[in-house]
Amino acid sequence: MTRDAAAERAAFDELGRRLRNDRELWTDFEALCRHGGRMAGTASERAAQEWCERQLAAFGPVSREPTAYAGWRCDHASLTSLPDGRQLEAVPLLGTAFTPEAGVDLPVLDLGRGTPDMIAAAGEAVRGHAVMVRHEYPFSTQTVHRRVKLGAAHRAGAAAFLVVQPEAGVGPVSGSSGRAGGPGIPAMGISAEAAQALQKAGARVRLTIRGEDLPQARTDTLVLDLPGGQAERAEERVVLSAHIDGHPLAESALDNATGAAAAIALARAFAPRMHAMRRGLTVCLFSAEEWALNGSREWLAAMPEPRRAAMALNVNLDSLAGSPRLTALTSGFERLGEFARAGAGLAGNDVGIHLPLMANSDHANFAACGIPAMRLIAGFDEPGSALRLLLTPADTRALVDEGQLRNAAVVAAGVLWQALRADSLAELRDRAAEAA
Known part of the structure; x- marks a missing residue:
C-alpha cells in the first residue's frame, strides 16, 4: 500500500x-x-x-x-361485514377514491394472489365486486406491486379493491393507491383475520371512505x-x-x-x-x-x-x-x-x-x-x-x-x-x- x-x-x-x-x-x-x-x-x-x-x-x-x-385527507373509513354488521380491520390506501356518503355495499371476489393475469382470467366475474388480493413482500424480484393489481382490477370493472396483509396477528396493511386525485375505485388494506371472515361463499361488505382530495x-x-x-x-x-x-x-x-x-x-x-x-x-x-x-x-x-x-x-x-x-x-x-x-x-x-x-x-x-x-x-x-x-x-x-x-x-x-x-x-x- x-x-x-x-x-x-x-x-x-x-x-x-x-x-x-x-x-x-x-x-x-x-x-x-x-x-x-x-x-x-x-x-x-x-x-x-x-x-x-x-x-x-x-x-x-x-x-x-x-x-x-x-394530497388527500380521510375523515372516516370503515369496512363492515354484511349482513352481521361486524367491523373488520381495515385502512384506506393513501389517496384512494371515496365512496358515497353512506358507503357502498358490494359482493366480495377473492382472487388469491391477484396478479393482472388472474384478474383478467376472472373476466366478467370481476365487474361490480370488491376484489380481494394478497399483499406481497415488497422487496423481491418476483413481487407484483399492489398498485399494479389495483390498476388491473380497476380496468376490469371492479367496484372496490381490498389488499390483504397475509400474516395473522399483525393487523391491516397500508400503502399508496397512486391515484393522485385522478379516476379510481375505493381501495383498502385489510388484516388476515378480516380476509378470513370474507372468504366464505357469498360474502358481502359495506365500504365507507369519506374525505377530500387536496x-x-x-x-x-x-x-x-x-x-x-x-x-x-x-x-x-x-x-x-x-x-x-x-x-x-x-x-x-x-x-x-x-x-x-x-x-x-x-x-x-x-x-x-x-x-x-x-x-x-x-x-x-x-x-x-x-x-x-x-x-x-x-x-x-x-x-x-x-x-x-x-x-x-x-x-x-x-x-x-x-x-x-x-x-x-x-x-x-x-x-x-x-x-x-x-x-x-x-x-x-x-x-x-x-x-x-x-x-x-x-x-x-x-x-x-x-x-x-x-x-x-x-x-x-x-x-x-x-x-x-x-x-x-x-x-x-x-x-x-x-x-x-x-x-x-x-x-x-x-x-x-x-x-x-x-x-x-x-x-x-x-x-x-x-x-x-
Missing part, C-alpha cells in the same frame, strides 16, 4: 469509527419514531420535519424547499448543502437522500426512520471533513415519498436544469435494518454496482447488487432524470425478514437492531467517501440498454 493509499484508508477508518460510536444515531432514530407515523399532511409529519431541520442545522444552513404533491397540497424538502473543498469540482454534488414521511399505523420505524437517522448521522460525520472532498454533498430529506414517490419527483421537476445537471450521484437510504444483509438497487446503471461494492468493501462489508430499476423509493426519480442513483436497502429477496412488516401496525422501533443500523450507516459512508473523493464519476452514467 502506498503512503497516499494508507493515509486515505486511515482517514476513512477514523470516520467509520466515529459513525460506529455515534450515540446520536440511535437517539435520533428513537426521536423520529416518537413522532409517530409521520404521514404527509399531518401534524406528525410537520413536527418531524421541524425536528430534522434543527438536527441538520447544526452542520450548516438548511433550506426548506416547498414541494407540491397530490390537489394544492404542499410539503417541504429539507436541503443541507455542504460544498467540497476543491475548486475544479465546485459545482458537482453527490446527493444523499432519505424520506421522513410514513404511515399512521405505527412509528414507520424501518420505513424510514432508519434511513432518515442514518442520513443525519452521515451529515454529522462528513461535515467537518468536506474541505478534503473533491465535490460537494447535498443532503435531502423528502416527504410525500409514500404517495407514489410524489415529493421527490415534483422537487426534481421544479428545479433549474443546471442544478440537476450538477448532480453526479444519488445515494438513497430507505429501510436500512430488519436484516443484516444489504443490497444496492442500482437502477440500471451498469457500473454503479461495482462502485457500491467497492464502497462497502472500504467499510469492511459487502452488499448485494440488483441492476434493474425498481421504482420503490426516491432514487427512481433521480434515475428518471439520468442521474446515477442507488437505493441501499436491507432484506432484499428475504421474505422472512422483519421488512415483511412494513406498512403495518408492527413497524415500530422494536423491529430495529441497533447494530444493523450502524453497519448500514458505515456502508453508506464507504460509498459516499468514494463518491466525494473520486477524480470523476462520469463513467457511472453508463446504463444497461433496457434501462436507457
Whole structure:
C-alpha cells in the first residue's frame, strides 16, 4: 500500500469509527419514531420535519424547499361485514377514491394472489365486486406491486379493491393507491383475520371512505448543502437522500426512520471533513415519498436544469435494518454496482447488487432524470425478514437492531467517501440498454 493509499484508508477508518460510536444515531432514530407515523399532511409529519431541520442545522444552513404533491385527507373509513354488521380491520390506501356518503355495499371476489393475469382470467366475474388480493413482500424480484393489481382490477370493472396483509396477528396493511386525485375505485388494506371472515361463499361488505382530495397540497424538502473543498469540482454534488414521511399505523420505524437517522448521522460525520472532498454533498430529506414517490419527483421537476445537471450521484437510504444483509438497487446503471461494492468493501462489508430499476423509493426519480442513483436497502429477496412488516401496525422501533443500523450507516459512508473523493464519476452514467 502506498503512503497516499494508507493515509486515505486511515482517514476513512477514523470516520467509520466515529459513525460506529455515534450515540446520536440511535437517539435520533428513537426521536423520529416518537413522532409517530409521520404521514404527509399531518401534524406528525410537520413536527418531524421541524425536528430534522434543527438536527441538520447544526452542520450548516438548511433550506426548506416547498414541494407540491397530490394530497388527500380521510375523515372516516370503515369496512363492515354484511349482513352481521361486524367491523373488520381495515385502512384506506393513501389517496384512494371515496365512496358515497353512506358507503357502498358490494359482493366480495377473492382472487388469491391477484396478479393482472388472474384478474383478467376472472373476466366478467370481476365487474361490480370488491376484489380481494394478497399483499406481497415488497422487496423481491418476483413481487407484483399492489398498485399494479389495483390498476388491473380497476380496468376490469371492479367496484372496490381490498389488499390483504397475509400474516395473522399483525393487523391491516397500508400503502399508496397512486391515484393522485385522478379516476379510481375505493381501495383498502385489510388484516388476515378480516380476509378470513370474507372468504366464505357469498360474502358481502359495506365500504365507507369519506374525505377530500387536496390537489394544492404542499410539503417541504429539507436541503443541507455542504460544498467540497476543491475548486475544479465546485459545482458537482453527490446527493444523499432519505424520506421522513410514513404511515399512521405505527412509528414507520424501518420505513424510514432508519434511513432518515442514518442520513443525519452521515451529515454529522462528513461535515467537518468536506474541505478534503473533491465535490460537494447535498443532503435531502423528502416527504410525500409514500404517495407514489410524489415529493421527490415534483422537487426534481421544479428545479433549474443546471442544478440537476450538477448532480453526479444519488445515494438513497430507505429501510436500512430488519436484516443484516444489504443490497444496492442500482437502477440500471451498469457500473454503479461495482462502485457500491467497492464502497462497502472500504467499510469492511459487502452488499448485494440488483441492476434493474425498481421504482420503490426516491432514487427512481433521480434515475428518471439520468442521474446515477442507488437505493441501499436491507432484506432484499428475504421474505422472512422483519421488512415483511412494513406498512403495518408492527413497524415500530422494536423491529430495529441497533447494530444493523450502524453497519448500514458505515456502508453508506464507504460509498459516499468514494463518491466525494473520486477524480470523476462520469463513467457511472453508463446504463444497461433496457434501462436507457
